[in-house]
Amino acid sequence: MNVDFLIVGAGFTGMVLAERLSNELGASCLIVDRRGHLGGNAYDEYDDHGVLVHKYGPHYFRTDKPAVRDYLGRFTEWRPAHYQILAWTRGRYWRFPINLNTFEQLIGRPATEEEFKAHLASVRVPISQPANSEEVIVSQVGWELYEMFFKGYTQKQWRKSPAELDASVCARIPIRTNRDDRYLRESFQAIPAAGYTRMFERMLAACQRTMVLFHADYHAVRQHVSYRKLIFTGAIDEYYDYRAGVLPYRSLRFEREHFTAEQLAARQAVAGKAGFWQPALQVNYPNEFDYTRIVEVKHVTGQTCDNTTIVREYPLDYQRGGEAYYPVPDATSPRQYQAYAEIAARDPHVYFAGRLATYRYYNMDQVVDAALSLAEQIKADWRAGARRVA
Numbered sequence: 001m002n003v004d005f006l007i008v009g010a011g012f013t014g015m016v017l018a019e020r021l022s023n024e025l026g027a028s029c030l031i032v033d034r035r036g037h038l039g040g041n042a043y044d045e046y047d048d049h050g051v052l053v054h055k056y057g058p059h060y061f062r063t064d065k066p067a068v069r070d071y072l073g074r075f076t077e078w079r080p081a082h083y084q085i086l087a088w089t090r091g092r093y094w095r096f097p098i099n100l101n102t103f104e105q106l107i108g109r110p111a112t113e114e115e116f117k118a119h120l121a122s123v124r125v126p127i128s129q130p131a132n133s134e135e136v137i138v139s140q141v142g143w144e145l146y147e148m149f150f151k152g153y154t155q156k157q158w159r160k161s162p163a164e165l166d167a168s169v170c171a172r173i174p175i176r177t178n179r180d181d182r183y184l185r186e187s188f189q190a191i192p193a194a195g196y197t198r199m200f201e202r203m204l205a206a207c208q209r210t211m212v213l214f215h216a217d218y219h220a221v222r223q224h225v226s227y228r229k230l231i232f233t234g235a236i237d238e239y240y241d242y243r244a245g246v247l248p249y250r251s252l253r254f255e256r257e258h259f260t261a262e263q264l265a266a267r268q269a270v271a272g273k274a275g276f277w278q279p280a281l282q283v284n285y286p287n288e289f290d291y292t293r294i295v296e297v298k299h300v301t302g303q304t305c306d307n308t309t310i311v312r313e314y315p316l317d318y319q320r321g322g323e324a325y326y327p328v329p330d331a332t333s334p335r336q337y338q339a340y341a342e343i344a345a346r347d348p349h350v351y352f353a354g355r356l357a358t359y360r361y362y363n364m365d366q367v368v369d370a371a372l373s374l375a376e377q378i379k380a381d382w383r384a385g386a387r388r389v390a
């Protein structure tokens, strides 16, 4: 087979690049993925009971970039989403992320925003430039709320103390003194109305001269395909056969449990409404249990059915060759990744893109934004006839 672009990975990055390059350059693309479906980690599917679930963990779309929203909006309608998360600790549900309602639960009576601000001022640890995830939280809310909600969860998720992780990790979670309890900060929060997989199918249908091969590992297919450029969206250390060492990642195990309408009837007092198992989309378990969170994505997909499926998420140590879900943002990993970035900079044949290939804790909108920019760069390189610039 002979193509212009061999694209490894059918996730957001690979799909955006295939769509842009095939349509804007008229280039031929072959996308290969070792999984059996489109969408990478954002893939969703109907389980055996007909409930739509996110196979590789919950995917909450959000963005501040109208260009990203509008680009994806060509392939999907949007369903506005209120991503509501609670935390379970000390034997009860807590409003989360930390806000005025959480404070009222803590002190056991109504309070004002001014009172909460005064409380935070009295407990926060004065640190002007937080250097890690522990400091970023205690400098805002002090030790008690940090230990209730962040210390145990982070230790479980990363098998590291928050003090060992970059400040950006826990800084992902907003802390507010008003009653705004949205988990995310971005201005646009919505989910593809018919699901992520349907959106990717529509992207693929919009591609010209593009083929997809599933259950196909790059290393197995590369000798059977001739191509002018390679776009690689898998793990960069794996691409280079770990010649500069194995990069640190965290992995996960997902455990699904299904409930019939009859079983849910007994849960109604907990869930607050019929047809659901828990009272919110996601419940975080910072201190109790081996899992970090339970997700019931039906709360945001809008699916109407009287049964449900929940997914418990267990952090796992990453083993070479296993599922690399998260790059680990600690003090040493940027240096380890840099060794690969330097090898890649000397390699004129490949464009590395996406969460794994650039070793960044990227959200979906960030990878789409980066892929749209890279498409412009590749188009310019292509038109200039250069092998590769950048």
Ligand code: FAD
Pocket (backbone or CB within 6 Å): 008, 009, 010, 011, 012, 013, 014, 032, 033, 034, 035, 039, 040, 041, 042, 056, 057, 058, 059, 060, 061, 062, 216, 217, 218, 219, 233, 234, 235, 252, 325, 326, 353, 354, 355, 356, 362, 363, 364, 365, 367
């Ligand atoms: P991926 O989706 O990882 O796709 C890469 C693809 O390449 C995979 O399908 C893989 O099978 C394939 N591949 C890799 N190596 C090879 C090879 N050698 N040969 C063939 N195929 C290969 N983002 C949000 O915005 N909101 C969220 O709520 C959110 N939740 C998340 C929850 C979890 C548990 C995880 C892990 C991530 C979450 N993300 C979320 C991040 C989001 O998944 C990523 O930003 C996005 O999916 C990255 O897209 P990608 O195309 O770069 O990579």
Ligand code: UDP
Pocket (backbone or CB within 6 Å): 087, 149, 150, 151, 153, 154, 157, 169, 170, 171, 172, 173, 284, 285, 286
């Ligand atoms: N976190 C925490 N307690 C929580 C939720 C998050 O300590 O209840 C920390 C934890 O370190 C986590 C990080 O904040 O990895 C980012 O959380 P987010 O929910 O954004 O993680 P993701 O959805 O990317 O797994």
